[in-house]
Amino acid sequence: MGTRLQRGLPEVARYRSVLGHFCTGVTVVTGMSADGPVGFACQAFAALSLDPPLVLFCPQRTSRSWAAMAASGAFCVNVLAEDQREISTVFGKAGVDKFAGVAWTPSATGAPVLDGALTWVDCRVSAVHDAGDHHMVVGSVVELGPVRDAQPLLFYRGRYAVHAELDTRGWSGEVLDNLLTAQRQSEWS
Numbered sequence: 768m769g770t771r772l773q774r775g776l777p778e779v780a781r782y783r784s785v786l787g788h789f790c791t792g793v794t795v796v797t798g799m800s801a802d803g804p805v806g807f808a809c810q811a812f813a814a815l816s817l818d819p820p821l822v823l824f825c826p827q828r829t830s831r832s833w834a835a836m837a838a839s840g841a842f843c844v845n846v847l848a849e850d851q852r853e854i855s856t857v858f859g860k861a862g863v864d865k866f867a868g869v870a871w872t873p874s875a876t877g878a879p880v881l882d883g884a885l886t887w888v889d890c891r892v893s894a895v896h897d898a899g900d901h902h903m904v905v906g907s908v909v910e911l912g913p914v915r916d917a918q919p920l921l922f923y924r925g926r927y928a929v930h931a932e933l934d935t936r937g938w939s940g941e942v943l944d945n946l947l948t949a950q951r952q953s954e955w956s
Contacts, residue, residue, distance in 0.1 A: 783925075790928055793920040795845045795858045796824055797871070797879040798836025804866050804879045807832040808859035810922050811901070812844055820908035822888055825901045831861070833902065840892050841876035842906060845884040848917040852927055854881065855920060875910045885919055887912035 777785075797806035811825035824844060826833035836842055847855055858865050871879040874889035881887075890906030897903075921928035 788924065790921055790923040793847045793855050793922050793927075794824070795847060795854065795881060795884075796826070796833075796836075796842055797845060797881065798832075798842040799839050799877050799879075800835035801838070802835070804871065805832045805835045806845075806858050806865055806879065808855050809844075815905060821893060821905055822890060822908060823903055823905050825898065825903050827901055828897075829900075833904075836878075837892070837895070839877070841878050841909075842890055842892065842904070843874045843876070843878035843880055844888045844890070844906075845879075845881040846886045846888075847920040848883065848885040848915060849920050850917065851881075851883060851885075851920055854883075855927075880912060884912065884915070885917055886914045 791810040792812070794809050794812045795806050796809045796812075797804060799805070807826065807830060809824050809826065813823055815821040815823045822844060824842075854869065857863065857869070866879070870882040872882070874880050874887070876889050876891060878889060880889070888906075888908055889910040889912075890908055892904060893907045894905040895902050896905075
């Protein structure tokens, strides 16, 4: 049986250990502030709704980058490719010039699209909810980027994950209609 705090909540170390077994992609959420581009690495990102198209991400309540971009009402989620570990590391640190040496172009909302991203999702802020020590930000999708031919950057058990090449040859799995991002094999490109 797992250990618990006196209040009945799981201990932080145990909580991180258990949830660290959920493999996630790595993104960089970017936006514009009055002082220029801002952004941060974020693994708490998900597709939320197909109709209307909505996504969500969860920045820490103490995030200065989120606070700076929130006023613009827009953000771009840059999905990182496996060869972008260095960008993830830079955007995962506080107090550094994250855009120094990082090429980008503005999206339709003005939020930075990082060069070399696996793909990107440009959004307008639809809602922000308090969620413990984080916010849950819901975004209405404005534009979707092209998908680069590369593997995604994954995070698992506190580090970047190494994975076998994702291969669809001979695929015979069942279609998972209940998963939001599941595609039929005929839609794969």
